[in-house]
Amino acid sequence: MxxxxxxxxxxxxxxxxxxxxxxxxxxxxxxxxxxxxxxxxxxxxxxxxxxxxxxxxxxxxxxxxxxxxxxxxxxxxxxxxxxxxxxxxxxxxxxxxxxxxxxxxxxxxxxxxxxxxxxxxxxxxxxxxxxxxxxxxxxPHPRDGRGQARRAVERLGADGFTVRAAFEVEWSLSLGHGDEFVPACGGPAYGMTPFMEQADYLRDVLDALTATGVSVDQIHPEYAAGQFEVSVAATDPLAAADTFVLVRETIRAISHRHGMRASFAPMVTTDGVGNGAHVHLSLWRDGRNLMSGGDGGYGLTPTGESFAAGILSRLPALLAIGAPSAASYLRLIPFHWAGAFACWGWENREAALRFVPGASGDGARAANFEIKSFDATANPYLLMAALLAAGQTGLAEKAVLPAPVDINPAKLEPSRSVPALPSSLEEAVQALESDDALAEALGEPMITAITVVRRGEAALFDSCTNEEIVARTRWRH
Missing domain, CATH: 3.10.20.70 (Glutamine synthetase, N-terminal domain)
Known part of the structure; x- marks a missing residue:
């Protein structure tokens, strides 16, 4: 590259x-x-x-x-x-x-x-x-997502901050080129068996990404049959969104060459765990990672905490950008490690914001927040723009995170319960329309386009069964 x-x-x-x-x-x-x-x-x-x-x-x-x-x-x-x-x-x-x-x-x-x-x-x-x-x-066109991401980076830069970001890419691999999903390998989850069954394919994916200039951190079988994930190195937010597009299309092309088909849809079957597109973010200033080395919980600095709190408080609105498909809400449910609750926690994979401190001694480089609620139906540029705007608003507000959740939030006692995130596209759109900070950052033309398209797709699938939603969205992303 x-x-x-x-x-x-x-x-x-x-x-x-x-x-x-x-x-x-x-x-x-x-x-x-x-x-x-x-x-x-x-x-x-x-x-x-x-x-x-x-x-x-x-x-x-x-x-x-x-x-x-x-x-x-x-x-x-x-x-x-x-x-x-x-x-x-x-x-x-x-x-x-x-x-x-x-x-x-x-x-x-x-x-x-x-x-x-x-x-x-x-x-x-x-x-x-x-x-x-x-x-x-x-x-610059006001509804250009890539331009929106660039301007969000520049606004943070004017305040002396940079962000390191990366997308995790999950996909489901199907045998043949038909419209039905036929897993290209079985289990067990994260097992060596599916790796062995598709070793040549995964090698070709890895080689193609590397030859194209993508720095791959890891590639592995995921939880569901036929599901895989690749993680790439963190970079600046605009480059991270570019890389997400490049990774996805490289995987799609290699799958086709192997006589198979890759789906990045939130759900490929109604009873599966679904594919996410988790986003990792860390806030930096003067070469220092503000997610580490502080006096706050788990080493957070007050500035890093405010950035994360700005995102957490706006997650319902952010879902209209980061989980924008009717199928997204079939995935975004408890017990699927999808982040269905508006909470955060130390290495808590059921929390919407998972705090990743890094291995002992490596936090200054590696500490970050993973936002788990998003999927690959999102425009990655718009999502980055909205996340940075939410985080920057948190900085301006000196926002504070609520108490962390240290168990599966679905199992909390009523006295400790945390709110669930929107369970439908319409709920997320309403939250976006009510968020002044995101409206100001993205501008009326962009917000209008988002809400018109989201409501159009909600109406498109309004009378569909879950099976019909999955079938009609399986191969579009």
């Missing part, structure tokens, strides 16, 4: 300010064109034919367009056209009407971020770059 070392994008934005927003000027377009020309020359030398440009829509679907390498220079400077209607697109590809939606009218430009350009080991002859979406006048 190319990063800052290649120097194609350098992460520099030259812009003129118009009406309070930034618009690309001629110098910025020239710089992008030069970067695209240099990247194309190297890609062609490596027998790469084209570059896939991806973005993730409001419904969590990764959408794509591609350009031949000979057009990368133009795409970098002037973008590739794409309808803004996909901001209001549901998982079944139907497009909703609503405020800020112009239906078939209008256009956006997809600009590849060449700092993240990667040659795809899983798709020989192809490279990949995540796209930022701009309006036709060169201004």
């Amino acid at each position: 190319w990063g800052s070392g290649a120097g194609y994008g350098r992460g520099v934005v030259v812009a003129e300010v118009r009406g309070g927003e930034c618009s690309m000027d001629e110098g910025e377009r020239s710089r992008r064109a030069e970067a695209g020309r240099g990247a194309a020359e190297e890609l062609l030398a490596r027998q790469v034919s084209g570059v896939v440009l991806t973005w993730v829509d409001t419904g969590g679907i990764t959408r794509a367009k591609a350009v031949p390498c000979g057009r990368l220079e133009h795409a970098a400077a002037w973008g590739v056209g794409m309808s803004p209607a996909f901001d209001f697109c549901m998982l079944d590809d139907s497009i909703l009407k609503g405020p800020f939606s112009a239906g078939p009218v209008g256009d956006l430009r997809l600009h590849p971020d060449l700092d993240r350009l990667a040659v795809l080991a899983a798709l020989p002859g192809w490279a990949w770059a995540p796209a930022d979406r701009y309006d036709l006048d060169g201004r």
Whole structure:
């Protein structure tokens, strides 16, 4: 994977300010064109034919367009056209009407971020770059999730903070390419047997990720039959969201090459444990991990605690972004290690926020919070933006965490009970609409798109049985 070392994008934005927003000027377009020309020359030398440009829509679907390498220079400077209607697109590809939606009218430009350009080991002859979406006048599109994540990082940076983040990716592997789910291996959970049965496949996944520049921490069989998980190294939040997309599409491609099918859906069967997309976050300042070395519970600093408390208090609203599918709420139930209760605890895998202190002596590097309630139907960029906004609000409020929960919260005595998280998409949407901090951070156009799409999908599945919900969502993410 190319990063800052290649120097194609350098992460520099030259812009003129118009009406309070930034618009690309001629110098910025020239710089992008030069970067695209240099990247194309190297890609062609490596027998790469084209570059896939991806973005993730409001419904969590990764959408794509591609350009031949000979057009990368133009795409970098002037973008590739794409309808803004996909901001209001549901998982079944139907497009909703609503405020800020112009239906078939209008256009956006997809600009590849060449700092993240990667040659795809899983798709020989192809490279990949995540796209930022701009309006036709060169201004950042207000409903671009990737731009939202970048601005959230910048807001925290202005206060002197950085965040290290990573997604855990769980998926279910099915034999063949049919629509029914047929586990590609059996149990036991976390066992050597499923590892052995799919050893060649897992090796190819690992090799493809490594060759693409992804730093893999571990890969292993998970709890359910045919289920696996890969964990990657923590990085900055924008890069973590990019990596999530890259990991998922690499796994999907390798599965297809092996004659199998990968699902990242929250549920692939009604009686399973489901797939999550857990997010790990740690807050840093001046090179110090603020989740460790403090006087608070388990070594938390007051600042680290406030960041986590801001997230915990807004989890009901965050679910509308991080658990945005009707199927999400079939997974988000007690006794599934899915984080169905609004509480936190030391290494408590049933709490929505699991505090991970790291091994003894390693906390200064490794201590973090894992948010367990989210799944891969989320737009990872929007989710990162919302999490950082919630955490930053907690910092401003000097928020304090409630008492930690040291057992399964479903088994607490009534006097110690903690609230359950929303049990439906509509409940989560209502919580989001009531959260002023997230509304301010994401902006009215983005919040409106989220609520319109969520309510559209809730209505789409309103009369469906659980079996029908699972069947209709199994292969969409």
